[in-house]
Amino acid sequence: MKIAVLVKQVADTAARIELLPDDSGVKLDGVQMVLNPYDEFAVEEAIKIKEQKGGEVVVFNIGPVSADEAVKTALAMGCERAVVLRDDAAAGLDACGIAEALSQMIKREEFDLVLCGKQAVDSDTHQVGPALAEKLGFPAATFITSCAAGDDSVVVGRDAEGITETLELKYPALLSCQKGLNEPRYPSLPGIMQAARKPKDTLTLADLGMEPRSKVVVKGYSTPPPRAEGKVLTGEIPDQVKELVQLLRNEARAV
Amino acid sequence: MDFELNEQQRIIRKMVRDFATNEITPLADDLDRNKEFPADILKKAAALSLLGVRVPPEYGGAGLDMLSYIIVLEEIAYACASTAVILSVHNTLGNGTIMKYGTDAQKEAWLPRTATGEKLGAYLLTEPGAGSDAASLATKAEKVADGWRVNGSKAFITNGAHCGCGILYAVTDSAAGTKGISAFVLDMQSEGVSSGPEEKKMGLNASSTTMISLEDVIIPEENLLGEEGRGFNIAMEMLNAGRIGIAAQSLGIARAALDEAIRYSAEREQFGKPINRFQSIQWHLTDMATDVEASRLLTYRAAVDYEAGKTIIKEAAMAKLFASRTAVNCAEKAVQVHGGYGYIKEYKVERLFRDARVTEIYEGTSEVQRMVIARQLG
Numbered sequence: 014m015k016i017a018v019l020v021k022q023v024a025d026t027a028a029r030i031e032l033l034p035d036d037s038g039v040k041l042d043g044v045q046m047v048l049n050p051y052d053e054f055a056v057e058e059a060i061k062i063k064e065q066k067g068g069e070v071v072v073f074n075i076g077p078v079s080a081d082e083a084v085k086t087a088l089a090m091g092c093e094r095a096v097v098l099r100d101d102a103a104a105g106l107d108a109c110g111i112a113e114a115l116s117q118m119i120k121r122e123e124f125d126l127v128l129c130g131k132q133a134v135d136s137d138t139h140q141v142g143p144a145l146a147e148k149l150g151f152p153a154a155t156f157i158t159s160c161a162a163g164d165d166s167v168v169v170g171r172d173a174e175g176i177t178e179t180l181e182l183k184y185p186a187l188l189s190c191q192k193g194l195n196e197p198r199y200p201s202l203p204g205i206m207q208a209a210r211k212p213k214d215t216l217t218l219a220d221l222g223m224e225p226r227s228k229v230v231v232k233g234y235s236t237p238p239p240r241a242e243g244k245v246l247t248g249e250i251p252d253q254v255k256e257l258v259q260l261l262r263n264e265a266r267a268v
Numbered sequence: 269m270d271f272e273l274n275e276q277q278r279i280i281r282k283m284v285r286d287f288a289t290n291e292i293t294p295l296a297d298d299l300d301r302n303k304e305f306p307a308d309i310l311k312k313a314a315a316l317s318l319l320g321v322r323v324p325p326e327y328g329g330a331g332l333d334m335l336s337y338i339i340v341l342e343e344i345a346y347a348c349a350s351t352a353v354i355l356s357v358h359n360t361l362g363n364g365t366i367m368k369y370g371t372d373a374q375k376e377a378w379l380p381r382t383a384t385g386e387k388l389g390a391y392l393l394t395e396p397g398a399g400s401d402a403a404s405l406a407t408k409a410e411k412v413a414d415g416w417r418v419n420g421s422k423a424f425i426t427n428g429a430h431c432g433c434g435i436l437y438a439v440t441d442s443a444a445g446t447k448g449i450s451a452f453v454l455d456m457q458s459e460g461v462s463s464g465p466e467e468k469k470m471g472l473n474a475s476s477t478t479m480i481s482l483e484d485v486i487i488p489e490e491n492l493l494g495e496e497g498r499g500f501n502i503a504m505e506m507l508n509a510g511r512i513g514i515a516a517q518s519l520g521i522a523r524a525a526l527d528e529a530i531r532y533s534a535e536r537e538q539f540g541k542p543i544n545r546f547q548s549i550q551w552h553l554t555d556m557a558t559d560v561e562a563s564r565l566l567t568y569r570a571a572v573d574y575e576a577g578k579t580i581i582k583e584a585a586m587a588k589l590f591a592s593r594t595a596v597n598c599a600e601k602a603v604q605v606h607g608g609y610g611y612i613k614e615y616k617v618e619r620l621f622r623d624a625r626v627t628e629i630y631e632g633t634s635e636v637q638r639m640v641i642a643r644q645l646g
Contacts, residue, residue: 047282081275082275082278082279085275085276085279086279086282089279089283199283199286199287199316200279200283200316201315201316201317201330202280202283202316202317202318202321202330202332202340203317203325203330205276205279205280205283205330206276206325206330206331206332208276208279209276
């Protein structure tokens with residue numbers, strides 16, 4: 014089986030994030046960068062399927078040169094090789110633009126499965142997976158929490174908030190991975206050493222015959238307002254309950 | 269001078285940090301409280317080649333450089349100093365001695381089994397009567413047909429109850445002083461080898477520390493390590509690398525103490541504000557952070573120079589001397605920053621305080637380190 018897995022390098026969610034002085038973006042200088050946690054589930058599942066059914070797993074990544082660390086981590090876990098886009102002009106691409114570039118990169122070979130995380134924990138758009146599937150003409154299942162790869166199709170469980178949908182997709186297909194799908198393995202020390210020697214193809218937008226084109230433009234960033242102090246209610250319990258329901262309905266608009 | 273880790277080292281650090289956070293941290297307090305050997309953790313660690321970090325791949329190890337190995341020890345020690353010392357003795361003094369002084373046949377016979385963790389290593393140098401005065405060994409290896417007959421006892425042996433492969437130092441020629449000591453690879457399953465009861469220690473409670481008794485143990489000819497009579501040199505040479513390992517363990521403990529103190533002082537409020545707003549607390553944290561940084565630079569530099577084949581006798585001793593003092597200082601200050609809670613076993617700093625103390629003692633006391641440095645200063 015030939016499996017493509019998409020990885021993105023993102024800021025560690027445990028890191029404290031600040032905006033750049035001109036609010037044009039996030040300050041990443043000195044911030045610990047990691048392999049997107051949801052992509053780890055995708056990498057692990059891809060390697061598991063390869064271990065079961067034979068074949069190879071190819072890592073795809075779009076990002077700055079520093080994203081090589083995320084790519085190497087995926088290779089260290091057990092992927093065979095990588096194909097990366099390194100182009101300054103790709104820096105401002107929106108989800109559609111990323112999906113377009115990925116589809117051009119992936120179309121160069123014939124894959125049975127494309128696996129990705131359900132979202133990147135920095136941009137949180139959830140769009141790249143489904144948009145990519147659309148551009149490739151693949152059926153897609155998102156938020157999968159279980160996966161059984163067969164000879165011609167894959168059967169997955171999809172997390173639909175309170176229920177699990179069971180879907181069967183014929184190859185080639187795209188799956189986006191949700192937490193709970195598996196326990197990503199730690200890359201072993203020999204795996205980390207070998208990653209440096211695995212083949213990595215570097216492409217530019219020109220190689221893909223693509224112009225950088227975004228349909229969505231980010232106009233600015235701002236931090237959310239600081240959390241207000243909590244309110245402590247007093248009085249008889251029945252009265253407190255009445256007041257709480259009122260506040261939840263009218264102020265917090267939570268019910 | 270580039271003070272940054274390279275990409276591979278960053279990936280290694282992240283992997284070991286994640287492993288330590290997920291697999292060790294949740295268990296560390298119980299392991300300490302129950303004085304339980306971390307067998308399951310070591311099994312998982314072995315699968316990632318953490319028991320053969322520097323062993324060449326052809327013998328089943330990862331073949332990593334010294335700095336990468338130091339980072340492994342530091343990150344493990346941050347979570348659990350006991351697990352770190354188990355790995356340090358096994359990797360540096362166990363595997364390391366065979367790698368450096370073993371013949372191809374000896375490497376072939378032992379490394380594939382130690383690199384995978386099948387056999388745990390130990391360093392049999394110290395005796396009840398020979399601590400800092402390592403040359404005054406009493407364990408005797410008497411030449412017999414096909415090998416040696418060994419009698420004696422070794423004290424304070426890390427991994428004592430669990431080791432399969434020991435590096436043994438014994439007197440082969442009692443008339444020759446330090447030139448009469450030889451090194452051997454000892455199969456710990458040999459007839460006549462036994463471990464005593466676990467020492468009841470102040471800290472490092474998950475690490476097994478025992479006496480080893482050697483009663484008419486027969487060591488075959490082919491287990492002599494290096495030349496006969498060169499054992500003392502080998503022991504001293506290996507302690508150089510061992511010191512850098514203990515410096516790394518100390519660094520992990522110190523960093524953990526610093527992080528606990530920073531976190532606690534940001535949350536704990538007295539007099540209407542978090543205590544980290546008070547200068548006295550800030551100065552504790554500042555001094556700790558500065559010393560941790562200095563420990564790191566000394567330790568990493570010794571590791572890099574060791575890898576480059578430079579003589580690092582002074583640098584290794586300085587790193588161990590400074591980093592161990594820093595570990596003890598930081599653990600002590602961290603307890604102080606925690607106030608009454610620092611004295612309570614539920615708080616990590618209580619264990620750090622107990623674990624840190626031995627770093628100024630084993631693998632060469634701070635007094636011995638100063639002796640070593642003084643000689644290098646000429």
